Amino acid sequence: MVGVRSTGGLPSLPSPGVEFRGDFLARIGAFATQLAAAREREEVARRRTLEGDGQEFVGYRPYRPGEDLRRFDWDLLARLDRSYVRVHRSEAREDWWIAVDASASMGVGAPGKLQSAAEAAAASIAVGLRLGARITLVLGGGGEQGHPVHLTRTADxxxxxxxxxxxxxxxxxxxxxxxxxxRHRASARECGRLILLGDFLDVDPADVLRLLGGRRRMHLGQVLAPEEWDPTLGNRADPGAADFVDPESAARGRVGADARRGLELYEQSLDAFIARWSDLAAAHGISHRAWSSADAFERFLPDLLR
Amino acid sequence: MMPFAIMGWGWTVPAALVALVLPLAVLLLSFMRRRPRPVALGTARFFQEGGEAEASPRRWHLPGARFWAVVALLLGILASARPRPSAEEEAVYLLTVYVDRSPSMFLPMDPDAPEGERRVDRALALTAGWLDTLDDGSQRAVIRWRALEPGGLDVTLDSGQGVPAALSRPPSRAMAPPQWGQWAAPGAVFVTDSAELVGALEGSEVGLFASGGAMVPGPVSAGPGGLLLWDGTDGPLVPQDSAEPPLRVHVGDGLPESIGSLVRLWAEERGFRRTEAEEGAGLRVRGAFDGAGPGARSDGEVSAGRDGWSASFDNLAPLPLGAREGWRPWLVGGGGECLVRARPGEVEVGFAVVRPAPATMEAFAVSWARLLDEHLVPPAVVVSMVERGAAGASSSLEPALEGTLDPEVLSRRAARAARGRRAELLLAAGAAAAALLAFALRLRGSG
Structure with missing residues (x-):
């Protein structure tokens, strides 16, 4: 990815774009299969324990290795000599709303935060489509809010x-x-599951909480770059040689004359920021995960989507 | 002494120290004031929130990787300059100066100034001039002076003690030109008149100081009728009128009667005048037996012979061989005793009684006459035509001094060189270690 040359004294963004590698489709396919199967197992168990919250049978589809054998249809195997599983759908079809932050601060890091958020969004979409959800994808940044992308089938x-x-x-x-x-808020309120992916650096928690309501579930995926977790990366010996600039507000910050003290204060502020979102999520039954953009989505996404 | 010596250490390749500008330049660049590098960071505000937004007053920094790279560069450059312990010890060279003593060396440089500077004076002056340059406080030479004549001067002096005066005096007997090849060795210096050897010695470790000199016409032969003069051309030799024959024979005491008679007959036959004084005689013949000398004995006969004759000898005084003085044995007895020895201008007999075998009397007389002929030496003024020839221009070829150092000095130098090599190795190892450390720090990203 080519860095964006900044204007007006802002530094260039090291990772402004998104690039899916050749094996990415296979990765999200395997991930979706695994996560959808787990989700179906959980829902079958819940249907057995909670009367009326079951799932309706919608048809068959070919069996994929690794799927729950309890859904395997042995009669069809006997009659057709082919492997099929029974497909159920929740009685209330789920609508997902997935929002990805694409502001300038998401271009920070190597790999970039936007890359990591996009991969997490793609994997989430694959899982949702596998579960039969209707998905609305919205991308925010660049001063313009993009048009929603509606996705209903696996082919989407x-x-x-x-x-x-x-x-x-x-x-x-x-x-x-x-x-x-x-407009986006109205769209989100029509959905049962909201997935917000970004760094949450400029998000007002009150605006997020306003999206809650009913039985709506919310997942906050908070991604930070490795350099944001540890600003001394790449220049441990002289962190004071860097002039850190917020690519959105152009605010500048430096470690200071006492580098150790400056880094301690930074770490405390960052921890407090993460904790604030984590506490907020816990208090309102929201799923929250924070990760580094260097982490693979398989590592954090199952917890986030649980 | 090595240049740039510091604390007892100098540098074999001081030019390598020029490369020190590289680490210096790196240091200077590191200490130059520079603007902080802008880095995009979404969480930059947390620095401000931490109250450390003020610009750092520090503007220079030497990262660990760069510091160790500079150290590696520094040590590597010092190693490549090859440090060696410097010493004030003077170099002592051991030289042997061989001085040609053949007649040509005592001819004048200028034929028109017979009493002026001689070839030997000029050659010795050239040698002394070069030796003076060796005696500068940091080095000196110890010189063994050898006059190339039997029993000639052989003395060892410091270079500051000058040239032995004896080398300027002509030898008592005419010497043949030296066979230089036998003396060629490291530290050898040849002093002669002809520069013909220069070509052969170039590239060798031997030195040569040749006076050169013009052709010097003069007496080239002496006979019963007087001296024969050479005028320097291919023309005939001109006899020099003289009232007295130039060749004289001295018949000394202690000779057997038969030998004394034979010598006198030989001198008369050749037309040589006999003289009572040994000085100036072209040939001196004397007996050594006086009945009291070491080894003298009268208790038995000894048989000996040569050239077809034999004889018995009695009243013996066996003669020392005296090879160093130029003597050669001419007649040796059955027991190995030297009965007659000779050298140019002298014949010495070591018996008092001789009884030649009657059947070999003629051979006995011819053999002795040949001995006397061969050892008759012309007067000092007679110099062969070859020796009187031109010796060319003066020439100097300094010897290589590397191989002539005093072994003790060499030993101390070797010890210093070993210390220097150890220091060089340590510096190189330090440079490698520092480079590895710099590389590791760089990989860790902390440099």
Whole structure:
């Protein structure tokens, strides 16, 4: 990925774009199969314990290795000599709303935060489509809020990847622009599951909480770059030689004359920031995970989507 | 002494120290004031929130990797300059100066100034001039002076003690030109008149100081009728009128009667005048037996012979061989005793009684006459035509001094060189270690 040359004294963004590698489709396919199977097992168990919360049978599909054998249809195997599993759908079909922050701050890091958020969004979409959810994907950043992308079938995964692959980090606002915009907020409120992916640096928690209501579930995926977790990366010996600049607000910060003290204060502020979101999520039954953009989505996404 | 010596250490390749500008330049660049590098960071505000937003007053920094790279560079450059312990010890060279003593060396440089500077004077002056350059406080030479004549001067002096005066005096007997090849060795210096050897010695470790000199016409032969003069051309030799024959024979005491008679007959036959004084005689013949000398004995006969004759000898005084003085044995007895020895201008007999076998009397007389002929030496003024020839221009070829150092000095130098090599090795190892450390720090990203 080519860094964006900044103007007006802002530094260039090291990772402004998104690029899906050749094996990415296979990765999200395997991930979706595994996670959808786990989700179906959980729902079958819940249906057995909670009367009326079961799932309706919608048909058959070919069996994939690794799937729950309790869904395997032995009669069809005997009659057709082919492997099929029974497919159920929740009585209330689920609608997912997935928002990805694409503001300038998401272009930070190597690999970039936007890359990591886009991969997490694509994997989430694959899982949702596998579970039969209707998905609305919105990308926020660059001063303009993109048009929603509606996805209903597994075959729509290609469109989702195209939309995610074309996004570039830039501008201000990002998630805040999405959650505070009335049109997007209305769209989100129609969905049962909201997945917000970004760094949450400029998001007002109140705007996020306003999206809650009913039995709506919310997942907050908070991604930070390795350099944001540890600003001395790449220059441990002289962290004071760097002039850290917020790519959105152009605010500048330095370690200071006492580097150790300066880094301690930074770490405390960062921990407090993460804890604030984590506490907020816990208090409102929201799933929250924070990770480094260097982490693979398989590592953190199962917890986030649980 | 090595240049740039510091604390007892100098540098064999001081030019390598020029490369020190590289680490210096790196240091200077590191200490130059520079603007902080802008880095995009979404969480930059947390620095501000931490109250450390003020610009850092520090503007220079030497990262660990760069510091160790500079150290590696520094040590590597010092190693490549090859440090050696410097010493004020003077170099002592051991030289042997061989001085040609053949007649040509005592001819004048200028034929028109017979009493002026001689070839030997010029050659010795050239040698002394070069030796003076060796005696500069940091080095000196110890010189063994050898006059190339039997029993000639052989003395060892410091270079500051000058040239032995004896080398300027002509030898008592005419010497043949030296066979230089036998003396060629490291530290050898040849002093002669002809520069013909220069070509052969170039590239060798031997030195040569040749006076050169013009052709010097003069007496080239002496006979019963007087001296024969050479005028320097291919023309005939001109007899020099003289009232007295130039060749004289001294018949000394202690000779057997038969030998004394034979010598006198030989001198008369050749037309040589007999003289009572040994000085100036072209040939001196004397007996050694006086009945009291070491080894003298009268208790038995000894048989000996040569050239077809034999004889018995009695009243013996066996003669020392005296090879160093130029003597050669001419007649040796059955027991190995030297009965007659000779050298140019002298014949010495070591018996008082001789009884030649009657059947070999003629051979006995011819053999003795040949002995006397061969050892008759012309007067000092007679110099062969070859020796009187031109010796060319003066020439100097300094010897290589590397192989002539005093072994003790060499030993101390070797010890210093070993210390220097150890220091060089340590520096190189330090440079490698520092380079590895710099590389490791760089890989860790802390440099």
């Amino acid at each position: 995964l290609g469109r989702a990847l195209a939309a995610l692959g074309s996004v570039r980090a830039g501008g201000q606002g990002g998630l805040e622009g999405l959650v505070s915009h009335h």
